[in-house]
Amino acid sequence: MENHTTELYEGRFELKEIQRLEGHTDRVWSLAWNPATGTAGIPPVFASCSGDKTVRIWQQSLSTGSWDCKAVLEETHTRTVRSCAWSPTGKLLATASFDATTAIWEHIGNDFECVSTLEGHENEVKSVVWNASGSLLATCGRDKSVWIWEVLPGNEFECVSVLQGHTQDVKMVQWHPTMDLLFSCSYDNTIKIWAEDGDSDDWHCVQTLGESNNGHSSTIWALSFNAVGDKMVTCSDDLTIKIWDTDSMRMQSGDGYAPWKHLCTLSGYHDRTIFSVHWSREGIIASGAADDAIRFFVEDKDGLVDGPTYKLLLKKEKAHDMDINSVQWSTGIVLVSINAFERLARV
């Protein structure tokens, strides 16, 4: 059966460009699908953010199938908008900027209105993300810190913790998909995992995954989890992709912290910095890099003797004619961002 699944994957996958979306006038840094769209007759929507200081909202027309820009969020951020993230309900969009602020936008009528601005980072904010329940927001930046914000009624956001520990700028933060565990990756070549103390409401670092743990030897640009949350994938300037896992039984039982360990390293697939990695709900890992290529990987169930391995499912050379900054899955669609425009590709 498992073999059958793999073969099916191999026969099924081909990457075709659906549409090229133009509008941004500078590098597109990051993309985010609105999780409340794309099902039950609601047209799919995503946001893109750019070095042109704006955020664009794109929507697919259900009648024609074509994608159009529905809104441009501008005149709020004064520098590059580096990262964007929708709240789990899809009602709020958070955007992190090099201008040291994080803005919260609410979809009101046909407009997006900036309803809150989070200040605190000393300089460039590089990533923003909501936890699974939408009760917490995390940001990180060049000031080497990670901030956790509590979402209060009335679009109020209160900083509950400022986490110091990384020795260089922090490139990305991601919440675990089911638990309130925060993961951060950095220019200091490490991944740090942060958890809340049971009683004191204090957050602290519970694990650091560095080079001595079979970790990366250069900047880690992104990380992503599988659907269950017992595996994590990271990508780096060291040209490798690494898979990490944890004891899912122990994690779910709440019986203490279940540490993460290195599972395998995928190397030799990209020959320039890997900027983005994203694990689809269906179990396919997509990676995008400065070599302009996209790669898909899937677990190879044949190799269980030596533990799980991952094999290349698809390679798309020259997917773009410039660096790939972000790859993000929706169901059956992978969205890719580069300089000045985005492309959608259907699997």
Next chain:
Amino acid sequence: MVSGLINANPVVYEKKERRVQDYARQCLSNEKWDCIDIKDPEHPYSLEELKVITEDAIEVDDNHSHVRVTFTPTVEHCSMATVIGLCLRVKLMRSLPSHYKVDIRVAPGTHATEAAVNKQLNDKERVAAALENPNLLDMVDECLAPSYGNE
């Protein structure tokens, strides 16, 4: 010489003779020429005159749309190394087709914090952030300005 200068007395090498230069100009791609003609951030000399950069140190591979630049700071502790590297990167960004990949490195063994300088110069997010800093951008633009007087 007065100074808060990092290297107050750099060795200045002669510019190539005009005739040789004209010949070189024909042979070199324009990008290479532009690079060696960048002004040093501290001194009224070009990077070529200070031997920070030479023609040979700019390797252009048009088949693979790839450029590799290796520069040599005048002193091991040169804090201007990142600014020089940034100037080289901006110059190439502005003159090369956008799909070209550029790697900029300090010549091995010529800088005290070689690995750190190289890492910073090749992190495109840091480069993008640096270029949004008006003071730094002014400094870069000044080095890239064609008229610094000694032609």
